[in-house]
Amino acid sequence: DAKTTQPTSMDCAEGRAANLPCNHSTISGNEYVYWYRQIHSQGPQYIIHGLKNNETNEMASLIITEDRKSSTLILPHATLRDTAVYYCIVRRYSGGGADGLTFGKGTHLIIQP
Amino acid sequence: DTEVTQTPKHLVMGMTNKKSLKCEQHMGHRAMYWYKQKAKKPPELMFVYSYEKLSINESVPSRFSPECPNSSLLNLHLHALQPEDSALYLCASSQGIYQETQYFGPGTRLLVL
Numbered sequence: 001d002a003k004t005t006q007p008t009s010m011d012c013a014e015g016r017a018a019n020l021p022c023n024h025s026t027i028s029g030n031e032y033v034y035w036y037r038q039i040h041s042q043g044p045q046y047i048i049h050g051l052k053n054n055e056t057n058e059m060a061s062l063i064i065t066e067d068r069k070s071s072t073l074i075l076p077h078a079t080l081r082d083t084a085v086y087y088c089i090v091r092r093y094s095g096g097g098a099d100g101l102t103f104g105k106g107t108h109l110i111i112q113p
Numbered sequence: 114d115t116e117v118t119q120t121p122k123h124l125v126m127g128m129t130n131k132k133s134l135k136c137e138q139h140m141g142h143r144a145m146y147w148y149k150q151k152a153k154k155p156p157e158l159m160f161v162y163s164y165e166k167l168s169i170n171e172s173v174p175s176r177f178s179p180e181c182p183n184s185s186l187l188n189l190h191l192h193a194l195q196p197e198d199s200a201l202y203l204c205a206s207s208q209g210i211y212q213e214t215q216y217f218g219p220g221t222r223l224l225v226l
Contacts, residue, residue, distance in 0.1 A: 103156050
């Protein structure tokens with residue numbers, strides 16, 4: 001799976017959009033970009049994933065650049081409960097069976113009141 | 114519903130004890146996973162079960178013994194653990210075995226004395 005690079009930490013004001021970048025310059029054509037977050041001492045929570053097109057769900061939007069070498073997770077109106085470690089993960093399509101997620105260090109997002 | 118449950122929430126055990134962690138899902142998922150997370154580190158994959166068969170063992174010491182009695186249940190049997198095995202143990206499941214989104218439980222926090 002391709003390696004990802006994320007900032008170690010970010011701050012965002014409550015009510016503003018939080019934009020979390022992820023660099024995955026070695027991504028290949030059949031690799032998806034997944035985002036998870038982990039609130040302190042809880043299990044990771046799935047947020048969103050995409051291959052090429054931008055995606056949106058009730059939690060967030062995922063913007064993937066045209067060359068697919070980077071992406072941005074957008075939380076449109078951040079609240080204090082969005083304070084968490086956010087993981088960007090690139091996953092290869094595994095035609096041979098289930099495989100695990102490889103977590104990097106992630107970005108610690110702190111929402112300021 | 115994307116709920117994965119884990120019991121117990123917390124566990125303290127001595128190095129000579131035998132204990133088990135339990136994970137359950139009722140979503141009809143056919144792949145289940147164990148991850149280990151040390152303090153201030155990202156989760157790391159331990160085991161993958163696909164259709165109730167062990168498909169991946171990430172070179173985990175034999176003092177950790179996974180078991181999948183049926184498609185809804187995953188156990189992790191612990192024996193003769195070391196203090197460095199203290200960690201958050203996370204269970205996850207996914208619907209199928211091909212590039213499927215994994216959903217995590219809340220974890221069991223284990224302390225080995």
